[in-house]
Amino acid sequence: MAQPALSTAIDFALPPVLHNERGEVRTVGVEIEFVGPSAEKTVQALQEALGGRLLEEDPHAFALKESAIGDLTVELDSRILHPGKQAGTQRGVLPKIAALFGFAASYLVPCELVTAPTPIDRLEELNRILTILRRLGAKGTQDAPFYAFGLHFNPEIPRQNAATVTAFMKSFALLNSWLRREASPDTTRNLLGFADPFPSEYVRRIVQPDYQPDIATFIDDYLAFNPTRNRDLDLLPLLHHFDATRVRAVLPNEKINGRPTFHYRLPDARVSDPGWSIAPDWNRWVCVERLADDREKLDAVGAAYLAFDGEDKSWANVVEQVVRS
Known part of the structure; x- marks a missing residue:
């Protein structure tokens, strides 16, 4: 007799206090670092799988609005590659240099994917992101002996x-x-x-x-x-x-x-x-x-x-x- 398949999925626990002071389900944002696919290629794949509107903030920083799992951003994780986000930065030569440097640095600098605040009781939906990243060939901690990629809550x-x-x-x-x-x-x-x-x-x-x-x-x-x-x-x-x-x-x-x-x-x-x-x-x-x-x-x-x-x-x-x- 065939044995039933063993599920390897891990359930997400709920905290003892699920709601905030306004009576709404509390939220959690998640940040994941990886290397491999570019920020642009990653956000395009996310849009294809999850829908939403894609916005380019600079050549190495993108936002996906109103996707099936909420808003997301994907960018190279280095402040110097995004001069437009820094106060007082002018358009012109500096952003162009940052863009060119970013293309070269993309092989060394990890990308960071950041979700918008997500209701805690829907946290399991964010695991869909991992499937998309794997299909793109994204690499993590186990692929880099001398670098640890972060997961933040x-x-x-x-x-x-x-x-x-x-x-x-x-x-x-x-x-x-x-x-x-x-x-x-x-x-x-x-x-x-x-x-x-x-x-x-x-x-x-x-x-x-x-x-x-x-x-x-x-x-x-x-x-x-x-x-x-x-x-x-x-x-x-x-x-x-x-x-x-x-x-x-x-x-x-x-x-x-x-x-x-x-x-x-x-x-x-x-x-x-x-x-x-x-x-x-x-x-x-x-x-x-x-x-x-x-x-x-x-x-x-x-x-x-x-x-x-x-x-x-x-x-x-x-x-x-x-x-x-």
Whole structure:
């Protein structure tokens, strides 16, 4: 008797808080890096498969509007190749030079595909993008021994207040050793694609059960220890949204676009692997949300971390039991 086919599809988990303060389903934007097909060829293939209106912003940056899965952009991931997007740039020689340089650099500089905010309960639709990229011959992390291509999530914060951002930051800091191990178990890649972890002094400060600051204090503490975008959970866009003046006082020239979202940066986009999905990485993020939503468990894990006298790898084993329970 023939055995039934085994499904290899991975379901997308839903977070404990599905709706925002307006009662709408929360959204998440997704960013995927790859090399191989040009930005133009990629967006044309996306339009053919998903419909929509194609707009050229410059020779290496394109937008697809009103596709079957929403708006998308595809561009070479380098600011110097898009002078028209920089304030004060004039049309003329500089954009032409950037365009020519972009064609040469396209063999070395990855493309970045960015989705518009997508309702979290429709996140599985974005896996269609991966099928299109594979058909085009797009390459990812496993094809480049000395380069890690990024996968980023930008989930909307469920409640725009200090208590919520503090709980999420605590939860992420406590689970970070496990998250990093699961996202990139190959230790040779840890030096290539990962952002720097949060300083241990900062983690020990914020996971104290009685650490419940107002938003101004939270921002000041975060910037004192993390005046950089180089964190796997980059809070600068969210903190800029809360208080742009306070953030700019410390980082006047940093490229930050304020928005009510977290920015979760992962170093592994395996776009050429037919078995790869964004679901496992998303589901681990949902583990962060679940712990953040359970304040009693969050405080207990924080207290356990402060009493723990071991290495990060050992702590990862401890918190793995927390997320599996």
